[in-house]
Amino acid sequence: MKFFKSYGLFIFWAILLLDCLTINYGITEYHGYLKLLLMPTLALYFFTNTRRTKHYSKKFFVYLSLIAAFVGDYFMLKSGNNYFIVGMVCFVIAYGLYGFLFSKMQRLAFNDATEALFTVLIMAVFFFGLFKVFQKGE
DSSP states (O other): OHHHHHHHHHHHHHHHHHHHHHHHTTOTTTHHHHHHHHHHHHHHHHHHHHTTOOOHHHHHHHHHHHHHHHHHHHHHHSOSHHHHHHHHHHHHHHHHHHHHHHHHHOOOOHHHHHHHHHHHHHHHHHHHHHHHHHOTTO
16 A cells, blocks of 8 residues: 555556557557556545545545546446446536535635636637647548
């Protein structure tokens, strides 16, 4: 556990990099396994770093969010519209739980909301540009 407490995020990023490389190079047989390892890796890292803290209700929402994201990943790997919709609903639940958790941690004041809106705007422009750069065949 001490190893994972220290290197858990590195392991997560290594798995994520391997997953991205398998997608990029078309090695699809490993993609499903690597994708399904991401959320449990984060959960184990979170567990090893917060097991001595109290905040039980907050930890519960984090675990619930990670489980919803894992189930969403599982259904997104299956083929079919129904699986896709179930996977998306799981992701909406996960992000809703994250939003609820973060709203309970610190209330946003008007100045904070302005800064957040500005940050979202910058990120939107960045990701739009990134999308245009990586858009295939156009």
